[in-house]
Amino acid sequence: MLQKVGVIGGGTMGHGIAAAFALGGLSVSVYEPLDSQRGAILPAIRDAYALLVEEGLATTSESDAAEARIALTDDLSVAVADRDFIVEAVPERLELKQALFAELDARAPADAVLASNTSSLPLAAMLEAVSAARRERMLVTHWYNPPLIMPLVELSFFGNMPEPVYNRVAQLHERIGKRTVKVLKDVPGLIANRIQQGIAREVFSIIEQGIAAPEDVDKALMFGPAFRYATTGQLEVADFGGLDIWATVGDNLLAVMDASKSANPLLKQKVVQGKLGVKSGEGFYRYSPDRVGDMRRAFLRRLIHQLKASKAYG
Numbered sequence: 001m002l003q004k005v006g007v008i009g010g011g012t013m014g015h016g017i018a019a020a021f022a023l024g025g026l027s028v029s030v031y032e033p034l035d036s037q038r039g040a041i042l043p044a045i046r047d048a049y050a051l052l053v054e055e056g057l058a059t060t061s062e063s064d065a066a067e068a069r070i071a072l073t074d075d076l077s078v079a080v081a082d083r084d085f086i087v088e089a090v091p092e093r094l095e096l097k098q099a100l101f102a103e104l105d106a107r108a109p110a111d112a113v114l115a116s117n118t119s120s121l122p123l124a125a126m127l128e129a130v131s132a133a134r135r136e137r138m139l140v141t142h143w144y145n146p147p148l149i150m151p152l153v154e155l156s157f158f159g160n161m162p163e164p165v166y167n168r169v170a171q172l173h174e175r176i177g178k179r180t181v182k183v184l185k186d187v188p189g190l191i192a193n194r195i196q197q198g199i200a201r202e203v204f205s206i207i208e209q210g211i212a213a214p215e216d217v218d219k220a221l222m223f224g225p226a227f228r229y230a231t232t233g234q235l236e237v238a239d240f241g242g243l244d245i246w247a248t249v250g251d252n253l254l255a256v257m258d259a260s261k262s263a264n265p266l267l268k269q270k271v272v273q274g275k276l277g278v279k280s281g282e283g284f285y286r287y288s289p290d291r292v293g294d295m296r297r298a299f300l301r302r303l304i305h306q307l308k309a310s311k312a313y314g
């Protein structure tokens with residue numbers, strides 16, 4: 001059983017992944033080279049745990065014990081020395097990840113499993129950086145943000161790893177309450193991000209065409225398709241609706257829907273204008289600086305409520 005976790009990079013994803021493993025009862029070491037970033041890790045984890053305690057998903061003693069299981073370091077060798085599962089969450093640059101995996105291969109125990117949280121880089125290119133033996137113990141484990149709350153972790157099973165090793169990695173994540181899915185082909189975006197981009201393409205296109213106001217488009221998604229999706233996947237929804245209906249409606253609608261191969265021009269225009277969303281004060285909606293903190297917390301609370309509800313349907 002995998003017991004000791006190393007997390008490489010303590011940024012947005014790394015600190016959340018560390019928090020999730022520690023709350024799940026595992027010993028976690030975090031390697032973060034930047035002093036300022038390393039100093040921000042425990043305060044951020046404490047804040048996130050406090051929200052879970054407020055919402056009844058953890059007790060104070062559980063969150064205190066979890067925090068005590070996390071060790072921070074600026075020394076890679078120390079971070080990986082006795083670990084049996086090591087996941088990297090460093091910036092999304094292939095050369096950086098290749099160099100890191102070569103280091104990890106050299107410094108980590110021979111039987112340690114190495115994982116990448118990459119959103120878009122091919123595992124095959126990262127496998128080139130490690131020894132033949134390590135290639136059988138390396139995979140993509142793709143978490144969703146925020147990692148402490150979002151249940152999904154996509155796991156690669158691309159043919160380089162024996163099934164018993166895969167099963168141990170899947171069990172490690174299931175043990176801390178995550179829902180794992182097995183992805184069989186090394187495709188960019190794995191499963192969830194591809195589905196999400198398909199929805200986003202049509203949503204941005206509907207806005208671009210002036211078909212409805214942003215509030216109504218988001219409402220249509222939340223109280224329409226996404227309302228069902230939280231409990232019932234697309235394939236089961238199709239089965240319930242009838243595949244004949246889905247085939248007919250698909251033929252009618254797909255012919256007129258957005259099929260572009262790049263990001264929507266309206267989206268790109270907003271980026272050029274500096275309208276980046278919450279972080280710049282305006283995106284599709286406006287955000288006043290004095291309300292942003294409250295809005296972020298409300299967003300997290302909605303996800304936590306959804307997580308609580310999801311426990312009822314397994």
Ligand SMILES: NC(=O)c1ccc[n+]([C@@H]2O[C@H](COP(=O)([O-])OP(=O)(O)OC[C@H]3O[C@@H](n4cnc5c(N)ncnc54)[C@H](O)[C@@H]3O)[C@@H](O)[C@H]2O)c1
Pocket residue numbers: 008009010011012013014031032033034037088089090091092093096100117118119120142143144145
């Ligand atoms: N942010 C997301 O929503 C999200 C979701 C899923 C997957 N991912 C993937 O997770 C990875 C990390 O993304 P992020 O958003 O957490 O990035 P981030 O920039 O917030 O954090 C990266 C961290 O890595 C550190 N770092 C830089 N070079 C390093 C090195 N050589 N060794 C160790 N640490 C180093 C940085 O100091 C920083 O703290 C990327 O591969 C990204 O594609 C991100």
